[in-house]
Amino acid sequence: MTTDAPGRRQVTLRDVAQLAGVSVATASKAINGKAEVSAETRRRVLDVAERLSFTPNALARAMLDGHTGTVGLLTHDLEGRFSLPILMGAEDAFGAGRSSVLLCDSRGDAIREQHHLSTLLGRRVDGLIVVGSQTDARPPLGRDLPVPVVYTYAPSTDPADASVVPDNVTAGRIAVEHLLATGRRRIAHVSGDVTYAAATDRAAGADAALAEHGLERVGPVRYGSWSEAWGRSSVAALLEQDVDAVVCGSDQIARGVLDALHDRGVRVPDDVAVIGFDNWEPMIAGCRPALTSIDMNFQIMGRRAAERLFASQEGRDPGGVETVTPRVIVRESTGG
C-alpha cells in the first residue's frame, strides 16, 4: 500500500527499438525521417513510438547540438496586466517553434533579477526576453551575455540592444484622429501619472495630431493617477469649457469620466465622445456606453519579441528599438 508512486519509468528510444525489433540506431533514423530506413520498418517503429507515447529526451538532444529549445522570460511584475498579453503572445510564438518558456518573476527587484538570470543561464536557455514594468527605458541585463536578449515593453537604455516597445505617440495620434474623423473638434485630455512616459508620449501624439489639423487641445493635459477616481474628479474642471470629446489616458480613467458624465446628465456620445487606452476587456465590459479604446497590441509585441529572439539566435537581427503600432477599437462611446 504505497502512495501510488509515479513510478513508470520514462520511455526511451531503446524501449521503442526493442519492441519494434530493431536497433536503437534504426529507430532513431526512422523517427527522425532519415533516408536509410525501409518504409515498412519506419512504419513499424513509428507505430510503436506512438503506442508507447515516446518523447525524445530533450536533455540528451540538447547535449548534442548545444540548443536546449528553452527561452527565459524575465518579467518584472506578473500582476501588472501588461505582462500577461505579452507573455501570451510570446508563448504562442514559441509554442509554434517548439521552444518552451521558463518563467521568472523578479517582483521588480534587481537582486532577484540577477539571481534568476544566473539560474536561466545555468539551464542554458537559448535566449531571454525581458518584460519591463513601465515604458521607460531600463538598464540592460549585463554585458557579454552568452545568449541573445530582447527587451520588451521597456526598452534597454542601450539603443544597440534589441527592444520591442509600444508606440504611445502613435497611440495618442490615432485616438485624436479617430475623434476628428467622427466630427469632434473640441478635444480635452485627462491622463495618468505624469512621471510615466506612457502618459506624456500619448499626450504628445495627441497634440501633434491636433496641430496637424490646425486645432488646439481644449485646456491643459490633466495629469493625475491611473484610476477611475481621478477620471471622475477631473470631470468638473473639464466641463468648465466647451468640449465635445475627451481623450483619457487609460480605460480606467475613461471609465471614471463616463461615470461622472452620466451622473451629471451629460450624454455620451451625443454631447461628448470618450476614448480610452489599453482596451482592457474587464474594465471595458462594464462601461456604459461601451468604451472605444486604443489597443496597444501587446500580444503582437510578445510575438515580435519572440520572433526577433529567433532571428538573433541565427545572427540575423540588427538590434535596435522596434515599435508596435496600436489600433483603435471602435465602440459606442465615440458614436461609432
Place this chain on the structure above:
Amino acid sequence: MTTDAPGRRQVTLRDVAQLAGVSVATASKAINGKAEVSAETRRRVLDVAERLSFTPNALARAMLDGHTGTVGLLTHDLEGRFSLPILMGAEDAFGAGRSSVLLCDSRGDAIREQHHLSTLLGRRVDGLIVVGSQTDARPPLGRDLPVPVVYTYAPSTDPADASVVPDNVTAGRIAVEHLLATGRRRIAHVSGDVTYAAATDRAAGADAALAEHGLERVGPVRYGSWSEAWGRSSVAALLEQDVDAVVCGSDQIARGVLDALHDRGVRVPDDVAVIGFDNWEPMIAGCRPALTSIDMNFQIMGRRAAERLFASQEGRDPGGVETVTPRVIVRESTGG
C-alpha cells in the same frame, strides 16, 4: 562590424580549471565547497570562476542525479484572472526551493494540453501542476505518468490524485456570517452562471450559514452571468422585497449592483450592504463605496500546490483533495 554576436561560448568547468591550473575534479570540489581542497587552491579557483562568470551547467548536473530542478505548469487559460495569482504563488514557492517553472498555456484545448504534456515530459520535469479553468473537476492528465502531478483550481476527477482547490462553500458561509455579524438579517443573493460549481457552491454555503442562524434567504438565488450588466439588471427584482444586504457571486456582479443601487438612490451601506467574491483589485478599486469581498486566497493555493508537489517528489504526499480557506476583506460596502 558584426552585430555584437552573443557568440561567447558558454564557460565550462574545464575552462575554469585550466585557467586556475588545476584539474576539473579539483575545480568542481572547490566550487561545491567539498572538503579536500586547500584554502589557497579554492580561492584561486573561485577567483577564476568569478572572473569568467562561470555558471555550472544545470543539464549536466541533471544527468547525474536525475532531477532537472524544473516543474511544468500547465494552465488552461492565462487570460483568466485566476491562473495568475496561482501561478505567482507557485513561482514563489519554487523560486525559494531553486526550481524553475516551465509555463504552458493549453488555451482550453485538450489536444494542445497533450502536446504540451509530452514536451514537458521530454524535458524531464520533476513534476507538474495543472491549473484548471473552472472549479468543476476535470479528467486526470493521463495514467501512469512518470512524474507527480498536482491539480489546482479544478480538482482531478480521480479523488486519489493530489488536488488543491478553493473552498467555495466556506466562502459563501463566510460572506453571510460577516453580514450577520454586522447586523443584517434580510439577505438576498445574486450570482453568476448556474452551470459553474463556483456559483452553486457559494450559494450552498451562504444558505447553510443562514439556516444555522434560523434565517432564510430573501428570494431565490438569482443566477445569471458573471457580469456587471447582470448585476445591474438584477437590482429591480431584488428591491421588490425588503432586503438589507446582497451577496453577489463575484466582484463584477457586485459592482453592477452597486451602480444600480446608486442610480436608484439606495444608500450603501446604510440601506443595503453589498459583498462580492474574489477580491479582484482592479474591479474593486473603482467601486463606490469600496467593496467588501471574499478573497479566495489563490496565491496561497499556488503555494500549497507547489509544496505538495515537493512532498510528492519525496513520496510523502497522501494524495486527495485539499481546500484552501478564503478570507473576508472588509471595506465600506458592508458598513465595516
Place this chain on the structure above:
DNA sequence: AGCGTCACCGAAAACCGTTTCGGAAGGTTT
C-alpha cells in the same frame, strides 16, 4: 558462378559538462 552494387540495418563510438571514485604523490606522525 563470380563479382559488384545497392538498400538496409546494427554495434559501438561520440557527445556534452559535471560529479565521484580510486589512487598517487608528498609530507607528517608513530
Place this chain on the structure above:
DNA sequence: AAACCTTCCGAAACGGTTTTCGGTGACGCT
C-alpha cells in the same frame, strides 16, 4: 619504516541521443 593525512589528478560514470561505419543479404550483370 610503517601508517596516515592532505591534496590533488586521471578516468569513469551519467543518460540518453545521434552518427559513423562496417556488415549482410538480395539482386543484376557478365
